[in-house]
Amino acid sequence: MNMGKFFEIKELSCGYPGHFILNNVSLIIERGQFVGIIGPNGSGKTTLFKGISGELPTLTGNLKLNGNYIQKMSLKEKAQNIAVVTQNVEVGNMTVEEYVLMGRIPYQRQFQFFETSEDIAIADKYMALTGISDLRDKNMNELSGGEQQLAGIARALTQQPQLLLLDEPTSHLDITHQVQILNLIRRLSENLGLTVLMIIHDLNLAGEYCDSLIMLQKGNLRKMGTPHDVLNYQDIEAVYDTVVITRTNPVSGKPVVFLVSEKTMKKV
Amino acid sequence: MQKKYIKWLLFVLALMSVLLLVVFVSLASGEVKITFKNLPDVLADKNSIEYTVLTKIRFPRIVLAIAVGGALSLSGAILQGIYRNPLVEPYTLGISGGAALGVAIVLVAGIGLQSYFMLPLSGFIGALITLFLVYTLSVRRAGLSMNSMLLIGVMVSFVASSAMMFLMSLSTSETIHNIVFWVMGSLDEPNSILIKIAFWSTMGALFISIFFARPLNALRLGEVKARHLGIDTGTTIKILFVLSSLLTGIAVSVAGVIGFVGLVIPHIIRVIIGNDYRVLLLGSFLGGAIFLVLSDTLARTIIAPNELPIGVITGLAGGLMFIVVLSRSGSKYKMK
């Protein structure tokens, strides 16, 4: 396992003109880690992603990936190194195969009209890895939410990135698909050595699957560490302003967060 | 994958064959009788009226129809790609309004009408000024704002037509007549230099646009996601916008305002062959060429010896076709 600063963010501030949301965030991620980003709405999670992917310009600070400044990379280079999967894979009238192949665009030349056989092979590989090979000829808008997410991940993988950014990939899915996708990502990060940054709402899933967690609060990095370090009731209550109870998952040993209803609390 | 490419190739070949067929039909249509039988005699006698009609009237019109029809459809396909909006066509951006206003100004002022280049030139300059206006007014900090461009284009269109009405209210009935008929569109352009310019610049634009087929495909996912894939959307959209505006400007300045072609043809091609820009660009071009050659043939034969303005035919036929196509494909049809 490679140690060291694979992905380093230094004093990053970015956001929307007038009121910038992310304030001086610094963190280091090792290669191959599966990192979860948690925090309440408006804490800056998506802004952090947009700052990393370049969608929002950075106001201060810099980002380094494997020693190279991300801000200095061309759009193409960035796309070859960082892949983003958003919550909603809004695609219209194209087949799954066509969509997944779009991930090869960063590697294609301006006047290249057709995909190379290598492109097709890579797309096939990742469609198989994500289990959607049977859906290759189906229209994207005929897929279920979960299937679309898988397609999105397959497309991101064909970009053969070093860093994968996932924005709430499981929020709108049922538990079957949630587990399916998170298992897949876990496998990818271990087998392919892929570094994954995932925004996730569900604290329990975050605790179960992630190697480390980044907790954001009002645009600042409150805490970064293992799920055990981060998912304690003091930090959670401070950040989420909600009473919680923390325990340990009897099978995996990972931290679990229980919510308590108002009614129950009154009894206590 | 291979199957798809073969399907595309066959489709393009089919379109080319239809175009060829339509060209022959057009060459043979008209008051002067030129048929397959007497063709050799006609070609032999270079001083006959039939030869003149064939080479100096019908053939140039067909070439112009291909250029203008192709330019407008190609422009429409490109614009629908960058705006991801099915109602966008070359005219929505006010380009044709600006061109028409340029022509109206020159006609009312009565300057330089001795030269046949004056009207097309004024139309083209009008288009360029509009393009410049829409472009600069829409530039924001983060690049071009697509929504602003659309809104500004529509407003420019309105302002241009109001300005034209103002000018028409000041002019003689004869000038009004000229303006109105210019605006309604006509492929009756006797100047061969203009036709050559229109044709070759359109071909050049088609060639350039093919290079942007992949970026346009990426844009189908949205501007943000296209950037995530490494496409320089800012530059790409700027170039494509200018390209499509120039195409429109050339078409409008030579042939007047021929509506609906840029809106309807790309949609019809999409319904047949899908949304992939690698085939959609060339398909739209050919579709537009076919449509306009047919429309022009109708325009000059249907009420002979009178001639209908071609904008009337494209408007009616185009509109009807659009309704039929949309109602048939219904929910299956999606623009992106």
Add this chain to the structure above:
Amino acid sequence: MQLFFILTVCQLNSYSQQVKRIISLAPSITENLYLIEAQDKLVGCTSYCTLAVNDGVQQVGSTIDFNIEKILLLKPDLVITMQLTKPQDVEAMRKLGINVKVFQTPKDFNEICMQNLEIARLTGNVAASEKAIAKAKHQVDSLRNGMKYFPKKKVFFQLGANPLFAVLEHSFLNDYIVFSNAENIVKEIKTGIISRESVLSKNPDVIFIATMGGFGAEEKKVWENYKGLKAASTKSIFLIESETSCSPTPENFAKAFADVVKCMKK
């Protein structure tokens, strides 16, 4: 019966003597008024009536678009206009008590003369009108006689470009062709917008182009470029001044017709 007739004529005479202030809403009407020497009665004209404008007559607008208040202020006894003016506007003037006379576009030379005479009857300049008409008719008739044995040619008379506009059979301009013992290639159609191919298919011997709006010279070049066109090969493509040929007064018609004949004989 005779008494009634005399009384009516006296009425007309006395009416025409009462017409002291005239407004003309068309350039051709203004020209007719000058021709019958009635210009001293002209108090209002359009901005396109060059003769009257140069003489300092008040402008009230154009045939289609005029200022009705200005017309009222000028207190006309009679307003004369052509059918181009909208019927609603004519009604509006009449409702305000203004006397309006509307002339249809003359269909031939004869009607041009009749209209001139009628204008003269309204203004009381009958003598001058009869003189002018006689002079014009004399000119036209002698030219016609000269063309009686002239070979019958096929003529295309172009009035406009973009769109291509032709002189039709029911227009007085058609008389230029008929009086020259020639044939208008455009027959039996209602509107004048025709295609170039139609013209070429009829292959006219002579083409006249009324030089409206500066298009004339370019149009001539275009026609001259068509090989196989008889008018091109015999160099019989002529520009005709539209100020005279298209303005229906007896004098203008005679002048323009003389031009036409001169060209036909070349």
